[in-house]
Amino acid sequence: MCGCSTHQTQSTQTIERDPAALTLRVEDMTCGHCAGTIRKAIETGVPGTSVEADPVSKLVSVRGSTDLSSIKALVTEAGYTPTAA
Numbered sequence: 001m002c003g004c005s006t007h008q009t010q011s012t013q014t015i016e017r018d019p020a021a022l023t024l025r026v027e028d029m030t031c032g033h034c035a036g037t038i039r040k041a042i043e044t045g046v047p048g049t050s051v052e053a054d055p056v057s058k059l060v061s062v063r064g065s066t067d068l069s070s071i072k073a074l075v076t077e078a079g080y081t082p083t084a085a
Helices: 032-045 068-077
Strands: 022-026 050-054 059-063 082-084
Touching: 022 068, 032 050, 032 059, 032 068, 068 082
Parallel strands: none
Antiparallel strands: 022 059, 022 082, 050 059
């Protein structure tokens, strides 16, 4: 989990679940900083992916990869706890 002190959600918009995307739930994604860290970890680890991470809904939506285990490993390496959504 991130060490920032801004764990107030600033976004009121939540992402909708995309049936064409791989979706994970990350309960310990608590702010925009966390979302950015997760997004960067996935996009850097799996080039060609497009990631939406929303701390309000706790959902991470990944397009461009169907390898769930690799995506979960990248999120875990970034310090978060992903589960299937």
